[in-house]
Amino acid sequence: MTTPRDLLTVTLxxxxxxxxxxxxxxxxxxGAEVIDLVGAQALTLEGDRIVPGxxxxxxxxxxxxxxxxxxxxxxxxxxxxxxxxRGRGLSDxxxxxxxxxxxLTRQRRRWIPVDTGRTALADSPERRHAADRWASGEPVLAALAGALGIGEPPDEGSPEIADDSVVTVLAAVNDAVMELEAVRQRRVIEEAAYDNIWRGQ
Structure with a gap:
């Protein structure tokens, strides 16, 4: 299993x-892909630049x-x-x-043989591996999940991440998620203002 797969499994x-x-x-x-590619020596980071190996x-x-x-x-x-x-549509x-x-299986209602669109994880070695990694509090997986609001914020006793490249990636991930949320909030405000203009006419 890879970190992206473990992260998706934990998310689900x-x-x-x-x-x-x-x-x-x-x-x-x-971001999880970059971290695994660093670990596989398929790339290195020079500052915030991704240098392929x-x-x-x-x-x-x-x-x-x-x-x-x-x-x-x-x-x-x-x-x-x-x-x-790379992230464009990557979750899909x-x-x-x-x-x-x-x-991953699509859930069907018992009496209606129609795909409801809901998904469920199958019981598999991959799922158990992700669960074990999550339960152990592995810091990289915990930090990535934390960017999605999953799990508890790390406390002062949590193990620190020593690899500077991983720290760089995690910081970029958090910044990108916050930037995307800011875009969403701006869009909501703009749509509300537009609705108010129409209501005022």
Whole structure:
């Protein structure tokens, strides 16, 4: 299992104090891919720039696709740019992958043979692995989930993340999620103002 897959599994299993927006999830999944690609030595970070490493096939199809999508020309891509480019629709890609692999099923009502659109995680080794990683309080997974409002904020006794590259990615993820939320709030205000103009006529 990869960090993006574990994160998606935890998101579906644990849930959040607030509804998880697909745009937020996509951004955080893109960040999780960078963290795993750093761990696989498929890239390094120079400041906030993603510097691709040697090309080789990775064991996970989606992570391999992510590695293939890296910008390989200088000045390379910033982590922030990667999140927005790679993250576009990424939650749907991961959901479709889990479904095609039988790890995610569409729930049907007992007496109505119609797809209700609700999904449920199958009991699988992958699900148990993600649950074990979550229960252990693994700090990277906890930080990524925290960007989505899942879990408790880390306390002072929580283990710190020592890898500077991972810290850089996590900071960019949090900034991107906050930026997307600001865009949503601006849109709500603009729509409300537009409605008020129409009501005033």
């Amino acid at each position: 299993d644990v849930g959040s104090s607030r509804p998880v927006e697909r745009g937020d999830l996509s951004l955080v999944l893109a 040697a090309r080789w096939t990775l064991s996970d199809r989606l992570l391999d696709e992510a590695a293939g999508a890296l910008v390989r020309q200088e000045p390379y891509e910033s982590v922030d740019d990667w999140l927005w480019r 890609v991961y959901l479709a992958a889990l479904e095609s692999e039988g790890q």
